[in-house]
Amino acid sequence: MHRIIVSFLIVALFFIQSSIVSAASKKTSGGGSVSTSAQLIKKRNAVRTYFGNLKGVKSVSYTLFYQANGVGQGVEGTFSPGKKKSWSKDLYLGTCSGKVCVAHRNIKNIQMEVKTKFTNGKTSTKLIKIK
Numbered sequence: 001m002h003r004i005i006v007s008f009l010i011v012a013l014f015f016i017q018s019s020i021v022s023a024a025s026k027k028t029s030g031g032g033s034v035s036t037s038a039q040l041i042k043k044r045n046a047v048r049t050y051f052g053n054l055k056g057v058k059s060v061s062y063t064l065f066y067q068a069n070g071v072g073q074g075v076e077g078t079f080s081p082g083k084k085k086s087w088s089k090d091l092y093l094g095t096c097s098g099k100v101c102v103a104h105r106n107i108k109n110i111q112m113e114v115k116t117k118f119t120n121g122k123t124s125t126k127l128i129k130i131k
Helices: 002-024
Strands: 035-041 044-051 057-067 070-079 085-092 094-097 100-103 105-118 124-131
Touching: 035 105, 035 124, 044 057, 070 085, 085 100
Parallel strands: none
Antiparallel strands: 035 044, 044 085, 057 070, 057 105, 094 100, 105 124
């Protein structure tokens, strides 16, 4: 019973977050034009992210969320580019403990929200749907 309740809460949070992200993606007060892309790499069970044109960027926060076997899942991270002009990372779609990783299966509805803070104080929010 406890397991059913926890699963229900995770799915509910996923849908709540999706509606919040949709609303947030419309709110931008751009400080520049950061190039952002995300691509599903099926062989690696990962999403390859790329962030370019980072001049004038203070920090970038990203939240990747998706459903695996009908359960909401996600990955979050933040980085400060410093003097780097670009940054990329593969985000694994699964869970790891130590050196053992288990891939999530039946993945659907992959989306990534990207929040950028610029050195001039402005912000930008983007929502990317990944196919």
